[in-house]
Amino acid sequence: MSAPLLQMRNIETYYGPIMAIRGVSLDVNEGEIVAVLGANGAGKTTLLKTVSGALDSNKGQVLLDGEEIQCRDPDWVARKGIAHVPEGREVFPLLTVAENLAMGAYNRSDKDTIARDLEAVYEYFPALRSVQRKMAAYLSGGQQQMLAIGRGFMARPRLLLLDEPSLGLSPLLVQEIFRIIVRLNSEQGMTILLVEQNANVALQVSSRGYVMEVGGMVMDGPSDKLLASEDIKEFYLGKKEVGVRGRRRWKKRKTWR
């Protein structure tokens, strides 16, 4: 097996005076969907921001194809082939949908392939085609999320970072978005690093998963194994274990096994 596309080695990142990530290592292989799970404040977003260069790590390395990319400007990292779809969509509100998508392809020059990818985006997200000339601010939340993913795809990145694509969406829309994420992976060969709170859906679409808690990795493995794990079931999927006395044991501790 060849070297991973993305490697994080022992990354430490501070968010102001707070150490938000304490020594995290992670691999993403070409063609995979990797999920990172964790509760609020676990450091998932910080992790992605460290990869894309929005935050500088204090220690450790981020390697893309063996090349160090940590502590560089995010536009430089983006040109290296990493597209970050940020949490909360962050579309360009006063640009039209078509202009937003064109901005995704800012660093590409081949008109033919750009046109082909644009067509692909409208194919994956038919809802966007009908609002092409509308300003992004007037789209619904679901459409904005689709636009943000489409914009990231338009960069034709080697690695797509998705931060909480399910945030604020109805369960039905979450299903739809994740179906398309799977198709982007299988049909377009897009490698995806996915950060989610919605552990169930994230583990269903990914091949491997990592679990973060207060800034560190506590568990990793193939997604089906994680789905079957007792701790994941209890703390992320909300399935209650009934103890021998017929009541839930509140003092149960996480073992991450």
Next chain:
Amino acid sequence: MRAMCRGHGPLPQPPTEEKVLLPLNDVIHLAITGIAQGCAYGLIALGFVLIYKATEVVNFAHGEFMMLGAFAVLTFSEVLGWGFWPAFVLGCLSIAAVGYLVDAQIMRRIIGESQASIFILTVAFGFIFRALAGMMFGWNTRSLDTPFDGKIAIGNLVEINSDRVAIIIATVLLVGAIYLFFGRTRYGVAMQAASQNQLAAFYMGIPVKRLVSLTWAIGAFIAAAAGALLAPMTQIDTTIGLLGIKALAGAIVGGFGSIPGALLGCILIGVIEPFADYYLPGIKGVSAYVVMLVVLFVRPEGLIVQTYQKKV
């Protein structure tokens, strides 16, 4: 403050007893002078707004770009003897370069500090530019020979100095060029994107830092053009940059952050000014600020508002 009171050319002499109704030709004359003056404010305000939208910095030294532009064009045209137009282009381009460097070398480092320190820095730049201009070009008032020294007659009603018409035409051309640049070109749309959501623009691989510096260059270029075109009306000395404060007032009247609003506000102020000076000579020179205060009381967001609600 002397500089703020001039710039309207020869005003009609106030009649001694009764000054209720002006003859029509004087009204037209004052109105066109006012529009021309407003256009000049508008060009400066354009730079204020562009830079504000790109970086959330209000550049209080922007009027000084205008003053430096006037001196640069004067230097190129008279000292080097190249004629007005080559000097105009070269002068504006060199001030654009100054604008680019100010951002790339200095402002970029202070972004993220408190608004107060940024404010003080830009004010300090104003002083520095004024002092430098005095040292380099002298403190005396100078005049610039432009090709616009004739008069244009409208019917047989009024004669208008062609320098005023030149400012109005130049404003239309520059604003049109800016509009096309920001609406149609890849760089322009990317600049809009960067001003609307800087981090997302970074994530898309847009070279935000370079584009911000370029925005400063464009703002400085336009201000320099305004300085050179205003030269026949204001003359040139180190204090003409104070006109920038009136441009700022105009931008606030129009709604800071909106380009059409800033232009509208500046033209409004420009037109009100000569009439206010004529009818109310007691508040000569402050009418712009009176208008600004009234607008701030009545409609604090300005005449044209550009906002949107972020969805979560």
